[in-house]
Amino acid sequence: MTGYNPQLDANGKLQHLLTIEGLPREIVLHILDTAHSFLSVGEREIKKVPLLRGKAIFNLFFEASTRTRTTFEIAAKRLSADVINLNVGTSSQSKGETLLDTVANLSAMHADMFVVRHSQSGAAHLIARHVAPYIHVINAGDGRHAHPTQGLLDMFTIRHYKKEFTTLRVAIVGDVLHSRVARSQIHALTTLGVPEVRVIGPRTLLPSNVAELGVHVYHDMAAGLRDVDVVIMLRLQNERMNGALLPSAQEFFKYYGLTPEKLGNAKPDAIVMHPGPMNRGIEIESSVADGRQSVILPQVTFGIAVRMAVMSILAGNA
Amino acid sequence: MSSLPDAEDLLARLADRMRASVTPDTALVGIHTGGVWLAHRLHKALALSQPLGTIDVSFYRDDYGSRGLHQKVRPSNIPFEVVDADIVLVDDVLYTGRTIRAAMNELFDYGRPKSIRLAALIDRGGRQLPISAQFVGAEIAVARDEQIELRKNEKDQLSLAVSPVGAA
Numbered sequence: 001m002t003g004y005n006p007q008l009d010a011n012g013k014l015q016h017l018l019t020i021e022g023l024p025r026e027i028v029l030h031i032l033d034t035a036h037s038f039l040s041v042g043e044r045e046i047k048k049v050p051l052l053r054g055k056a057i058f059n060l061f062f063e064a065s066t067r068t069r070t071t072f073e074i075a076a077k078r079l080s081a082d083v084i085n086l087n088v089g090t091s092s093q094s095k096g097e098t099l100l101d102t103v104a105n106l107s108a109m110h111a112d113m114f115v116v117r118h119s120q121s122g123a124a125h126l127i128a129r130h131v132a133p134y135i136h137v138i139n140a141g142d143g144r145h146a147h148p149t150q151g152l153l154d155m156f157t158i159r160h161y162k163k164e165f166t167t168l169r170v171a172i173v174g175d176v177l178h179s180r181v182a183r184s185q186i187h188a189l190t191t192l193g194v195p196e197v198r199v200i201g202p203r204t205l206l207p208s209n210v211a212e213l214g215v216h217v218y219h220d221m222a223a224g225l226r227d228v229d230v231v232i233m234l235r236l237q238n239e240r241m242n243g244a245l246l247p248s249a250q251e252f253f254k255y256y257g258l259t260p261e262k263l264g265n266a267k268p269d270a271i272v273m274h275p276g277p278m279n280r281g282i283e284i285e286s287s288v289a290d291g292r293q294s295v296i297l298p299q300v301t302f303g304i305a306v307r308m309a310v311m312s313i314l315a316g317n318a
Numbered sequence: 319m320s321s322l323p324d325a326e327d328l329l330a331r332l333a334d335r336m337r338a339s340v341t342p343d344t345a346l347v348g349i350h351t352g353g354v355w356l357a358h359r360l361h362k363a364l365a366l367s368q369p370l371g372t373i374d375v376s377f378y379r380d381d382y383g384s385r386g387l388h389q390k391v392r393p394s395n396i397p398f399e400v401v402d403a404d405i406v407l408v409d410d411v412l413y414t415g416r417t418i419r420a421a422m423n424e425l426f427d428y429g430r431p432k433s434i435r436l437a438a439l440i441d442r443g444g445r446q447l448p449i450s451a452q453f454v455g456a457e458i459a460v461a462r463d464e465q466i467e468l469r470k471n472e473k474d475q476l477s478l479a480v481s482p483v484g485a486a
Contacts (some may be wrong), residue, residue: 013386030389037374037391046427050376051387312377316386 006128015316016137017310018129019146020187028191032156034309035302041078042304051312052081055112059085059153060102062118068140068150068274071300072115075307081113103127111135115314121145121180144180149310150275151184153303155192158230158296160302161271164275165192171224171266172215173200174234174256176285177207177245181275182234186213201256202226204245221256224263233258233274236283249282260283263293271295325476328455330355333363336406336437336453340364341424345403347371347469349421350392352410352468356439360408369397371405378420380424400429406453412438412467415449440478442466 007024014027032245037185041049057076061069069085076083088102097105103114113136116124121143141147155165162168170189176182176199189197190213198208200218211217218224225231236252246252258272272284272294280286289296345368348357355370376391407421408456421433437453442460460466466480 034387034391037393040393040395041377044428048427051377051382055337085400313388316382318383318386 006125009317014313015133015317016124016192017140017314018124018128018139018146020148020151020184020191021146023148023187023191025191025193026157031152031306031313032159034201034313035152035156035305038078038305038308038312039302041308042277042301048078048080050080052076052079052315055079055081055315056110057081057083057115057311058106059083059115059140059253060088060109061086061104061119062088062099062116062123063141064089065117065141065266067300068117071094071303072084072140072307074313075304078304079308079311080130081311083200084111099123099126099132106186107131107135113138113311114227115140117141119143134318136317138314141180144178145183147180147184147275149303149307150181151188151312153299153306154181154185154232154273154275155188156302157273157299158271158299161295162229165194168194168230169196169198169228170194170230170232171198171200171218171228172232172234173221173224173258174200175205175236176210176234177205178237179234182232183213185232186215190214191234193231198224198228202246202252218277221262222265225262228266229270231258231263231266231270233272233278233284235275235277236279238279249279255269257282258288260287260291263288269293274297320475321456322466322478322480323456325478329476330363332356332437332439332453332455333360335455336360337364339452340366340406341404343404344368344369345371345398345405347373347396347405347407347421347425349407349409350374352439353408355468355470355474356410356437357408360437361465361475363461368403368407369418371396371398373407373421373424375420375424378424380416380420394475396425396428400425400431401431402430405431405434406437407434408437410439412436412449412451412454413444415445415447418449419447426473439468440466443469 007016007018059069059072073083115138116127117140123142124137124139139148172182196220197215199215274296278284345356346361348354357370373394377389389398429436436451438451439455441454441457463483464480465483469477469479
């Protein structure tokens with residue numbers, strides 16, 4: 001897709017991070033390279049750099065998420081920014097203030113960046129369209145649409161363990177239908193030139209048009225996991241389901257839960273990823289989650305470095 | 319610029335000037351990119367035992383607010399204990415002093431060194447901060463609208479080049 005991209009300015013520089021869809025490959029790689037440099041900052045005596053001194057970053061979470069909010073907060077603090085956390089669901093929104101009024105008020109408090117999590121797809125786009133030009137917006141998850149920093153940290157993790165993207169076979173397993181994470185991963189994998197991306201799940205949890213994204217669709221785990229290099233498990237999104245899509249969680253685990261036996265179909269050195277929070281015994285067995293092929297906790301560590309990279313690139317593109 | 323000195327000669331001279339003032343425990347830290355090339359060569363020539371450090375000052379630069387993050391950032395790697403270390407920073411061209419200021423700030427986030435000295439292949443003057451090098455290969459006058467740059471060929475030989483500011 002060419003043409004207007006609300007994330008980029010007239011010079012093609014990243015102004016907001018809203019979705020990985022349509023993001024040029026060079027920008028994705030620049031974020032991953034920069035994150036690599038930030039990784040060593042986390043291992044130092046003083047885990048801070050002065051880049052964002054004096055900048056105010058507002059974490060605007062209209063939907064609860066402890067881990068994502070915390071890693072954004074740590075990332076901002078390691079960049080020396082001032083961080084303000086707002087759980088908006090519990091404050092002005094419940095008093096009837098509109099999304100844009102909330103943002104306008106916070107802008108008047110001299111915000112430099114908004115990190116936005118919202119249950120409605122497109123919320124971050126809407127904010128990005130209405131903020132002053134010097135304010136940057138990061139989408140931290142909007143509805144079923146996108147979760148670009150999660151997609152990027154997953155790419156960072158894959159690159160860390162597998163080095164090259166262009167030889168990989170990657171399987172994404174589970175509730176793709178409700179997953180903004182899966183959508184961001186598919187766009188990122190495609191952008192980075194992964195030749196074979198598979199999605200595995202029951203028909204009821206795969207979007208009907210998912211093949212249009214360029215992925216191979218499987219309904220059987222053994223076949224779908226055969227010879228893959230990377231297994232990405234998705235969380236079964238209980239809170240987004242109305243009960244009609246699945247007979248039961250036990251039934252799901254039987255067919256799509258990742259067990260050592262099913263993982264045996266993948267390459268012996270395949271890595272297992274999960275964006276968290278995990279439902280142990282539903283989409284993944286504990287022995288796999290805690291096993292030697294699991295890179296689930298490194299994903300969290302890498303997530304901080306990736307978010308530092310995104311924030312510092314955005315804030316630098318004044 | 320009519321004739322530029324040979325970078326390999328300058329490097330040999332710089333190593334000679336450092337030799338009497340370093341011990342095997344002196345730690346070298348090269349500043350990306352040219353400073354890292356030089357630090358590798360000096361580390362060998364001076365037979366130092368501390369592992370070599372490398373530093374990319376992108377996260378400490380004072381022009382981030384106006385120029386943004388550099389396109390190519392490399393990880394810094396300080397593989398020795400900075401606390402109480404005698405450190406020599408190595409850079410290719412000493413000019414305004416701002417890079418050195420940034421490098422010193424970064425080093426202090428690893429710990430409090432006993433001392434930091436500076437080795438530069440070329441001092442071109444034009445300082446904007448109270449910084450000077452203890453070891454210099456040569457002082458070379460370069461016009462303000464020109465930049466002097468260290469290059470390395472595929473045989474790892476170093477050379478100098480002058481070009482107009484802004485040219486890639």
